[in-house]
C-alpha cells in the first residue's frame with residue numbers, strides 16, 4: 182500500500198489561497214446547515230491534559246459533496262510564560278473516502294489559521310454594517326495575523342487597530358503584517374467607534390464589554406472555546422443578535438453562549454442559504470468555535486493542488 186504523503190506547513194502556506202478557500206468554505210457552511218444531513222460532523226471531542234494546562238481535540242468530518250473525509254487533531258495550551266512553541270498545533274489526516282485509505286498527513290496549524298480567518302471574513306461579509314471603516318483586532322497572535330491578512334484583502338477598512346496583552350506580541354504582529362496598523366494601549370481605545378471587531382485572545386475572562394461597542398457593529402468572537410472561558414461580557418452577548426457556526430458546538434463548548442444564557446439566532450450556514458436573515462443593521466456577534474469540515478475542505482484544496490504539481 183502506498184505511504185501517505187507528508188505535507189509541510191511551508192507547502193500548505195504556499196498552496197492554500199484565500200481566493201479558492203473562501204467560496205469552498207461558504208458552500209460547506211451552507212451544506213452543514215441545510216438540514217439535509219449533507220455533512221457528517223460530530224461535535225469535537227476534547228480531552229483535558231490538566232497537568233500541563235492543555236487540551237487535545239479530535240475533529241472528524243465527511244462531505245459527500247466535496248468527496249472529502251478527514252480528521253484534524255489539534256492541541257492547545259494556556260501558557261503563563263511566553264513560549265516559542267505555538268499555543269495551537271494541529272495535523273490533518275486526509276483519507277480516500279471510497280476505500281478509507283490514508284492519503285495525506287498534513288500540517289494543520291496553517292490550515293487552522295487560514296480557515297478560521299476565512300470563516301470570520303464570510304460572517305463579516307454578511308453581517309457588517311453597510312459603512313464599515315474601522316476594524317479592531319483584540320489579540321496579537323497567530324489568528325490576529327491571519328485575520329488581518331484576509332480582512333484587509335477582502336474589505337476596504339480606512340483604519341485597522343490592534344490591541345494585545347503584551348508589547349512583545351503586538352510589536353511582532355506589527356512587524357509581521359504587511360500594511361498599516363494602529364497599535365492601541367487599551368481594549369477600550371481599540372474598540373471605541375470600531376465597525377468590525379475580532380476577538381482572538383486566549384482570555385478566559387471577558388475582555389470585550391458592551392459599553393464600548395458601537396451600536397450596529399459586528400463582532401467575530403473567535404477565542405474562548407471552553408464552556409467556562411469568556412471573551413465577551415453578558416451584556417454584549419445578550420444585547421447582540423447571535424450567530425454561531427454550529428448550534429450544537431456552541432451549546433457544548435462556548436462559555437460566552439452557555440454562561441450568558443444568550444439565545445442563538447442562526448447558524449452562519451443558514452444565512453448563507455438565505456434561510457435566516459443577516460441583520461447587519463443590528464449589533465451582531467458571530468461566535469466561532471471551528472468545524473472539522475472547514476479543515477477537511479481546506480485540506481482537500483491543498484492536496485489537490487499538491488497533486489497537480491507532481
Ligand SMILES: NC(=O)C1=CN([C@@H]2O[C@H](COP(=O)(O)OP(=O)(O)OC[C@H]3O[C@@H](n4cnc5c(N)ncnc54)[C@H](O)[C@@H]3O)[C@@H](O)[C@H]2O)C=CC1
Pocket residue numbers: 257267268269293297320321322323324325345346347350381382383384385386388403404405406469470471472
Ligand atoms: N474558532 C476557531 O475556529 C478557532 C479559535 N481559536 C482561538 O482563537 C484564539 C487565538 O488563537 P491564536 O491566535 O492561535 O493564539 P495565540 O497564542 O497565537 O494568540 C493569543 C493572543 O491572546 C493573548 N492573550 C493570552 N491570554 C490573554 C488574556 N488572558 N487576555 C487577553 N489576551 C490574552 C496573547 O498575548 C496573544 O496575543 C484562541 O482563543 C484560540 O483558541 C483558534 C483556532 C481556531
Ligand SMILES: O=C(O)C1=NCCCC1
Pocket residue numbers: 238255257269293406470471472
Ligand atoms: O477549530 C479549531 O481548530 C480550534 N478551535 C478552538 C480552539 C482549538 C482549535
